[in-house]
Amino acid sequence: MTTATGIGSLPGDDDRAYSEAVRTVLGELPDLPHLPELPGRGMTASMVGRALAVVSGLGADLQPAGWRLTDAPGVDHRRARSLLAQDLDQVEEQGHGLTGGFKVQVTGPWTLAATVEKPRGDKVVSDHGARRDLAQALAEGVREHVADVRRRLRDVDRVVVQVDEPALAAVVGGGVPTASGFGRHRRVDLPEASAHLEWVMEAISAAGGEPWVHSCAADTPWGLVAGSGAVGLSADLSLLGAADLDVFAEALESGRTAALGVVPSTEPTTPPTDAASVERVLRWLDMLGLDHESVSGSLVITPTCGLAGATSDWSRRAMSLSRDVALRL
Structure with a gap:
């Protein structure tokens, strides 16, 4: 079917709207409802803020230029984690007794690397070691996230994790702008791009989830995505x-x-x-x-x-x- x-x-843009969003999703999409995201509530509720709330073992905070990795979680990072927990509380309450499938979303390792800055500035994608660490921290965090969703929705037998990668095409095509905006970061080789995606796909599968990759950007390298272990495109x-x-x-x-x-x-x-x-x-x-x-x-x-x-x-x-x-x- x-x-x-x-x-x-x-x-x-507020908690009341979030409660209504959960109610709407459960009512309109009963076969595969998803965890709503309301980025209108601010940067801590944006797709990057949500993903950093999931990442394990790394700190972050908001700077004028956006999210930046830090030695320890800053106040905005803690708020992002608290907001995600509150949103899951809403789903747990309204979705009590939910059966079948449920979908959650997380920003993928390459879109994070192209968006989040290193501690001393410029994007994570510019540093081989930093982008590896971020991808591995995301993989471990997603594993814990799936376990948390399964604990909250005990009657659900299928947890889909949609990994959002709108920046993947820019990463492998050398299209991510530098901090100055006048240049572009070097393209990431396809084997490395695939490996980082594979870490996240494997972590989702190991936790009992079903890994999908989503992109609504042009020129997404779907062959690379399909070869990374994604069960859904x-x-x-x-x-x-x-x-x-x-x-x-x-x-x-x-x-x-x-x-x-x-x-x-x-x-x-x-x-x-x-x-x-x-x-x-x-x-x-x-x-x-x-x-x-x-x-x-x-x-x-x-x-x-x-x-x-x-x-x-x-x-x-x-x-x-x-x-x-x-x-x-």
Whole structure:
């Protein structure tokens, strides 16, 4: 059976909005609800702040230029951890008795390395040792995170961990800007890029989770992602090019998951119908040379990206439309 889920982020800027977001996700996406993210609450609730809240053994704090690694957790790092714990409390309370699957999201090692600064400035991606340490700390933290989710949602038998890597293409393509903004960091070689992803995928699997990788950025190297051990590939369908067809076809044929972003993340002038979105997915499968019935159980329908920039009404509509498309498929 084709299912539906969300990417992660939703609109809202306070605790009351978060409680409502959890209620909405549990109601609109019953087959695979996810842990909502409300970046409108500030940097401690952003995708990077959330990931640093998960990272084990490293400290961080907010600086004018953004997050920076430190010798010990600063006040903002502690707030990020506290906020994540509070959000999980909400899910535990409202999701009591939840069965089936549940999805959480974490920023991947390369997007973190391209975003977070070293203690003395410039991005972690500029230093081979620093980016290795950050990736390993993330892997260990994710392992603990999955265990915590399983403890809180005892009746859930499937925990999906979506690793968000929107900066992966820039990292391997040499497109991450330096601190001055006038240059670009050297590209990371593909074997190293793959190895760091593999550490995180292996940690998720070892904890009993199901590792996915998501990116709604153009030129994501999906072949590298598929080779890293990801069980699910999650992408904006409109950004998948001809070079990606074989990767997704092989993933579906091997029983892995393809999460397809087909519902706009902000309200368009003419919202798509579920029938039109279903037809779009079927045409794409035909391009892959795959029979819909044989792979329908491996398909997941999602919005094209996070919904933080949407209105509350459209975010709810996008989730219900994703569910309707999945049901029709």
